[in-house]
Amino acid sequence: MTMTPDQAAWFTDIFGRIAANIEQVLLGKSHVIRLALTAMLSEGHLLLEDNPGTGKTSLARAMAQSVQGTSNRIQFTPDLLPGDITGVSIYDQRTGEFDFHAGPIFANIVLADEINRASPKTQSALLEVMEEGSVTVDGVRHLVGSPFMVIATQNPVEQAGTYRLPEAQLDRFLMKTSIGYPDHAATVRILEASVVRSHETTIPTIVPAEIVVDMAHLSRNVHVDPSITDYISRIVEATRTASEVRLGASVRAAISLLRTAKTLAASNGRHYVIPDDVKALSEPVLAHRLLLDAEAEFDGVTPSNVIAQLLIEVPPPSDRQAV
Template sequence: MGGVTEATRTTGGATGPVVDVAAAAGRIAENVGRVVQGKDPVVRLALVTLLAEGHLLVEDVPGVGKTTLAKALAASIDATVRRIQFTPDLLPSDVTGVAVYDQESREFEFKPGAIFANVVVADEINRASPKTQSALLECMEERQVTVDGVSYELARPFLVMATQNPLEMEGTYPLPEAQRDRFTTRVSMGYPDQDAELAMLDDRATTDPLAGLHPVADAASVSDLIAAVGRLHVSEAVRRYVVDLVGSTRRSPHLRLGASPRAGLQLLRAARASAALAGRDMVLPDDVKELAGPVLAHRLLMAPAAAGGGRTAEHVVAELVATLPVPRGR
């Protein structure tokens, strides 16, 4: 009998595509961790979103590394990257592109906007008007842009990493429900611990760590990883658990808007990605439970009475996860 490889030992006996996903994701996480220090759970959630072919919303106060996380992940993948600084005067055509009349050919020529890239960093997305924010709706859901009745396919993989400041900050607009529902996950950076902040003061005194970051994957390999994640086995019991969990948000008296069917689809995709990162070739209920908050909470609207009592959407999701029966077996 052949020997057991190190990759097989560290992934609980899994072989093939799952090992490839875990190894490649490990390289990306290590690369990002060189810049975003002390935030391993946040980096892991970003990778889950990438492998689920979703979109990530990073929300927190200014200065805690939201844009740095987005830039570090983008720099770790050898793919087309565009950064859009959202401002109140940003126009939808700046994002999607515009048809320009060419006097020589006497025809309209499409000039692609900043959205035409594999990784799009939408910085401070809630500083743009709702009209400009809505320009991302078709892009994020259908991976295409329609201008003057003509549709243009976007590159694959396609990931939008948006950052936003809390709504109480001056000069911000709340994201509409349809926009929030298109983000697969939401994460809060939080302040670094004392050791990480001290290391940051030393590392960034004279240099920018982002400048020395080199890609450890490319667009084609990421597409292969996404395809491998999509083939992971999910039992009927786990699928029913996802449906029951999403449905419970619609019946909760603490919520006036529960999770959509899109939320269930994205929760299952994220659970597949989480299982692959753990080196497993099947999804467990624990994968769903772990991601329920980051995937569902930002889509929910609190009932006035519950919000007035200090309860948050994260609290409601945690309570639903704690009370919903977990399926047994595989």
């Protein structure tokens, strides 16, 4: 059933209230906040590649507080084990049975801080839960609940002692973006409020977690014209044939672009997707999934440059069917 205009108006109202609430903590970063909310309401995960001290933890905590959810922070280190994330089964001598002790992954919003510092074995512990919303320990499947979102961070500057995320793991992230440093005005406001430590800051709850689940389900019903799906397909196929690209975007990437475009349309009060929705999300959804050849990287080409060029070369649809 297609989303109605009234449902779209309700969606954008709730979306805007949550975004404004989070911006009380993350000043001057409305674009990043809206991207993070788009990822959450598209039932996906977010990768933040940013410098320390830019508000990554504050973003995760503020999102959880806004939707009356739980949040956990996992500091990834080289000695972190998969069981430290998913949980372990411990033998109880009184009952003679193994009891499962849930790990920090069991929360609505999970901040995986400096994810590239953990070993590939530990990183792979996130693959199942990010894709299926569950973890399997000793052959028993445990659901993490809904809503569920992983916000992972990695430092783009310091590479010593880190393990690069494999392509399969990067493909699990719906979007990749950065928060960046605040501008001068926002920095002044932050300093004026620095009497309260960031982890002590609380913001009001806007909606219960159940409403977030309802919004995620509702966004699936946004109308998508066949010309839009054709446009997404052409963009993704173009990443595979670009001369600078060694590995292009997958079918999962195309699905991710479609899902996020639906959510973005609803957040803007529309019950249908337009080409501008696709254009706005192509870089954060597709760029981190591309592998460039060595010569292109040596010449200073970035995946974002490739996506920007493709959006110029691939013409958008000029008309659409009536909704």
